[in-house]
Amino acid sequence: MxxxxxxxxxxxxxxxxxxxxxxxxxxxxxxxxxxxxxxxxxxxxxxxxxxxxxxxxxxADKEVLFLEVIKQGLMPVVVEGEAMLGPHSGDSASLLRGLILRWWTLVNGTKLGGIPKLIISEAGNFPEVAQYFVENITRRVDALLGKVLQSGIEKGEFRKVDIASVIELVGAPILMRSIWECSMATSCRGGKADSERYIHTHIDLLLKGLSAGD
Amino acid sequence: MxxxxxxxxxxxxxxxxxxxxxxxxxxxxxxxxxxxxxxxxxxxxxxxxxxxxxxxxxxADKEVLFLEVIKQGLMPVVVEGEAMLGPHSGDSASLLRGLILRWWTLVNGTKLGGIPKLIISEAGNFPEVAQYFVENITRRVDALLGKVLQSGIEKGEFRKVDIASVIELVGAPILMRSIWECSMATSCRGGKADSERYIHTHIDLLLKGLSAGD
Amino acid sequence: MxxxxxxxxxxxxxxxxxxxxxxxxxxxxxxxxxxxxxxxxxxxxxxxxxxxxxxxxxxADKEVLFLEVIKQGLMPVVVEGEAMLGPHSGDSASLLRGLILRWWTLVNGTKLGGIPKLIISEAGNFPEVAQYFVENITRRVDALLGKVLQSGIEKGEFRKVDIASVIELVGAPILMRSIWECSMATSCRGGKADSERYIHTHIDLLLKGLSAGD
Amino acid sequence: MxxxxxxxxxxxxxxxxxxxxxxxxxxxxxxxxxxxxxxxxxxxxxxxxxxxxxxxxxxADKEVLFLEVIKQGLMPVVVEGEAMLGPHSGDSASLLRGLILRWWTLVNGTKLGGIPKLIISEAGNFPEVAQYFVENITRRVDALLGKVLQSGIEKGEFRKVDIASVIELVGAPILMRSIWECSMATSCRGGKADSERYIHTHIDLLLKGLSAGD
DNA sequence: CATGAATGAGCTTTCATTCAT
DNA sequence: AATGAATGAAAGCTCATTCAT
The missing domain is CATH 1.10.10.60 (Homeodomain-like)
Known part of the structure; x- marks a missing residue:
């Protein structure tokens, strides 16, 4: 009892x-x-x-719930982001590949892509949220990728490219996919390339595009 | 009088x-x-x-207005899309570059990115809209890009890549940028790569990544 | 047409x-x-x-409506208050009688007594309202009555009394009645003295109580 | 333990x-x-x-609690009322003065004025409460005062006045004060006559007003 | 045609009340 | 007995929609 x-x-x-x-x-x-x-x-x-x-x-109210959703939703990304910053070895190409794959694993098939979608959709109504996202997620990921690219270039592994642009180009396909996936959850979903093939083609093309050697 | x-x-x-x-x-x-x-x-x-x-x-009502906004907003894209399909010559690389640049010109700095953003945001509530978009825009652009890539591969200009994936990879950076730009209209906008450099880096990386020659 | x-x-x-x-x-x-x-x-x-x-x-909302009710409800009192302040002649007793009767005419049988009732009831939740009432109505009426009493005393018409107290004593029966009337509007209303007799007894008692002569 | x-x-x-x-x-x-x-x-x-x-x-519920509050709050008044009804001697004037002072002592500075305030405020929603109050408190006090006034008149101590009116006039200043005090508890409280002076001026004026001798 | 006063369905939020612990 | 998590009826407020002018 x-x-x-x-x-x-x-x-x-x-x-x-x-x-x-x-x-x-x-x-x-x-x-x-x-x-x-x-x-x-x-x-x-x-x-x-x-x-x-x-x-x-x-x-307390709907807005607080929204903010909490964003905050909690972003947390795993931040945590994983920290992890990505951890010790890494090998050439810049494998490093970059590793980062992209980890990121992909994080968002592919999960509801995590919903967060960026949400932020994009509501940025107009919640500028603070957008700001928070940019300052805490985007900036950090950008810094991380920037470092890898920079060192790759310095080591002569990568061509001399515009780093700021490449950073965006690395992320865009990943974000775009997860956003799209979330949006189409209920409706049409067909016609898209296979997930595995997609990410590997991205990496493949990117690394080939970056490679200094030819 | x-x-x-x-x-x-x-x-x-x-x-x-x-x-x-x-x-x-x-x-x-x-x-x-x-x-x-x-x-x-x-x-x-x-x-x-x-x-x-x-x-x-x-x-008639708010929803009709919404549908009309989408329809009208999509029109220029369709029209331009048709134009893109017109006669073209030269190697596949220049063709692809041309298409990307035309697309970019269309969306960069205009409010046109708003349409995809809108569709992504509201796809959950208006599946027909999403469907319409996919079937009339995405599919057509995909078909066009697919043709170019296919012929490039056949002519030995491009490596043998997964065409479906590459199609998405061509568009993602363009879409992502314009969507982001629209979302951040009111709030933070800084920290992004220069527009011209961005698109050329995209093309550059992409073509190098695709090129068969090495 | x-x-x-x-x-x-x-x-x-x-x-x-x-x-x-x-x-x-x-x-x-x-x-x-x-x-x-x-x-x-x-x-x-x-x-x-x-x-x-x-x-x-x-x-705009319920509170604004409330404030407006108070404001509009008080206006006639203020206006009438101004009128009371106008030129007056004769001995202090008739003056005082006149003021009381005017005040009584204003509130007796009208919904005007509702305003003080409302303020008393809601003072806890709307201190600004109470404050406004005190500062704009009470104080002004008090000043007016004070002047009359003062001059009555100075002229030897009235006994030397505590003016502040008498001011309250003049108003209390008028306020109390109108508040009570409003409260009991729906329920029991019986058992009260006749309105005319009531106010005249008030004046009668008051003036006799104040009078210096005996 | x-x-x-x-x-x-x-x-x-x-x-x-x-x-x-x-x-x-x-x-x-x-x-x-x-x-x-x-x-x-x-x-x-x-x-x-x-x-x-x-x-x-x-x-049982909020309303029962309310009723209980009223009932319990009224009890001391009833009890004291009974006491007032007890044996008394002397002239009517001292009797009246005594009653008023006892009443005043009961409410002045205590939260007891809250009960009338509450009843006035909620009479519209709880007519039974108002009725109860009138029938058990008001009526009894009125009867008591009435008796004193009546005998005062009969003994030639007081002038022939309208008893019903005077009863109200005796109570109004006491009630009004205690109600006002309760309402203004949180907000502005200044500007009022001193408590001791107030009640004595009331008695003074009242008795002089009532007195038959002149 | 254009207007904007009026409407009421619908959503957010509060709080008396219940009940498992 | 005492608690406080859970509930849902009820009230405030918004805004798409209508229609008399």
Whole structure:
């Protein structure tokens, strides 16, 4: 009995602690699918398996929920970004390939592409969010890629290219794909190149395009 | 007096005929900036210099306006797309370069990137729109690029690559840029590579990556 | 036809101009009857013969409406207050009697007593309102009465009394009655002294109480 | 341990028995300060140092709590009223003075004025409450005062005045003050006559006004 | 044709109330 | 007994849409 009580208490406690994450997950799904304004909080709550009112026990209002969705959604990217910065060895080409593949693994097939989509869609209404994204994610990834490219050029592995441009060119195909994927989740999805082939073609073309040797 | 009346009538007539286009332009701006749901029709009307009621003389409701915005916004792309399909000569590389540059000229610095942004943002709520876009724009551009790549490979100019992937890789940087630009219109815009350098680096890297010769 | 048009337009115009006042009147009634928080805006709108939405064409939100009700409700009092300050002659007693009777005429049987009731009820939630009332109404009336009492004392007509106290004592019975009347509007109303007798007994007692001669 | 338990039990018991009163006190404060509708039960519970749920162990719902607040708040007045009715001697003037002073002592500086304020504010929504108040308090006090005045007149001490009116005139300044004081608790409080002077001026004026001799 | 006052469905948010722990 | 997480009815407010002028 006592045991049971404790168990049940634990269950409740666990739910209470899990709720915010569950709600955020539900909200992410719907915000990405329908956009911020078109998402009804009742639906978010329902998808998380709770009632409207419960949502307000954890988030002050819709905007706070949105911000939290972004923040929580960005966290794994930041964490992984830190990891990418870790020790690496070998030539710049393998380094670059490694980074791209890690990034790809992170977003491909996951809902993570939803975050950029969300930010792009709502940047007009939430400039702070866009700003935060740029300053914390974009800039860091850019710096990382910039370093790799720079050293590749210095070592004579890569041609002398405009680094700023290449940084964008490395990321664009990855972002574009994941954004597209998220947008088309419900509707037409066909006609696109196979995921594996896609990323490897990207890397292949990129490295060949960058290579100094010919 | 009569004369004046006629003049006014003419002006009115002109305005009257221009109205739909003006309203669509205003709507495009706002839809792109704020999203479909967050855009108020009063604001659209105001931006077009007319009253709320007038809008309804030309568009049955908000959704029709949205569809019209997409349709009209896509038109130039389709037209230009047709032009791209016209007679072309020379090697596949120059052909590809030409196509990319034409595309770039079309979107760079214009509000045209707003259309893809809009479609991406609203695809979840308007699957027909997304479908229409894919079937009429994406597919056609893809077919065109596919032909060029195919012939380039056949002529031995390009390496044997996965054409479907490369098609996407050609477009992603162009789309990504224009979408991003539109999103950040109001907020932070800095930190990006110079536009001219960007597109030429893209072409440069791409062609080098594709080139069979080494 | 044209004539008709103009007429109808006039009617519309007239309504548009009358609306705020109508809404304020309806709101005053209900705020006084039920209190601010317990009054539903739908009911206010309904009582004014319009729909919920219309209310928002004229007042930004419930609080603004409340403030406007107070402001408009106080205006006649202020105006009448100014009038009271006008030229007056005769002995202090008749002067005081005149002022009390004018004040009484203003509030007795009208909804004007609702304003003090409202302010008393909501002072806790709208301190600015209470402050405004004190500073603009109470203080002015107090000053006026103070002057009359002062001069009455100086002329030897009135006994030497504590003026500040008497000022309150002059007003309390008037305020109390009108507040009570408003509160009991719907429920029990019986058992109270006749209105005419009441005010004259007040004046009678007061003047006799003040009079220096005996 | 056991001992401790017993102690805790006793404390608990004491608290348990005090709970309703504590909750009522907390509720009175808040109802007076903010009004019935604008008072949240969580806040009442919090002010009483218990949780929301506990409140429901003692009161069926918000309205019951309100009624209880009124009932409990009225009790001291009733009790004191009874006391006032007790044996009294001397002339009518001292009798009246005594009653007024006792009443004043009861309400001046205490939160007791809150009850009338509450009743006035909520009479529209709780006619039964108003009715109860009138029938049990007002009527009794009125009867008491009436008797004193009547006998004063009969004994030739007081002039022949309209008793019903005078009854109200005796109470109005006392009620008005205590109500005002409660309303302004949080906001502006200045500008009022000194409490002692106020009540004595009231008595002074009243008795002089009533006195038959001149 | 153009206007903008009016409407009311729909969404966000609050809070009295319940009930598992 | 006491708690506070959960609920959902209800109220404030917005805005697409209508229609008299």
């Amino acid at each position: 006592k045991n049971n009580d404790t168990n049940e208490h634990r269950v409740r406690q666990r739910r209470k602690e899990a709720r915010p994450a569950e709600l955020i997950a539900a909200a992410l799904d719907l915000f990405v699918e329908r956009g911020f304004a078109a998402t009804k909080l009742v639906d978010v709550a329902a998808r998380a398996g709770v009632s409207k009112g419960t949502l307000y026990l954890y988030f | 009569k004369n004046n009346d006629t003049n006014e009538h003419r002006v009115r007539q002109r305005r009257k005929e221009a109205r739909p286009a003006e309203l669509i332009a205003a709507a495009l701006d706002l839809f792109v900036e704020r999203g479909f749901a967050a855009t108020k029709l009063v604001d659209v009307a105001a931006r077009a210099g007319v009253s709320k009621g007038t809008l309804y003389l030309y568009f | 044209k004539n008709n048009d103009t007429n109808e337009h006039r009617v519309r115009q007239r309504r548009k101009e009358a609306r705020p006042a109508e809404l304020i009147a309806a709101a005053l009634d209900l705020f006084v009857e039920r209190g601010f928080a317990a009054t539903k805006l739908v009911d206010v709108a309904a009582r004014a013969g319009v729909s919920k939405g219309t209310l928002y064409l004229y007042f | 056991k001992n401790n338990d017993t102690n805790e039990h006793r404390v608990r018991q004491r608290r348990k028995e005090a709970r309703p009163a504590e909750l009522i006190a907390a509720a009175l404060d808040l109802f007076v300060e903010r009004g019935f509708a604008a008072t949240k039960l969580v806040d009442v519970a919090a002010r009483a140092g218990v949780s929301k749920g506990t409140l429901y162990l003692y009161f």
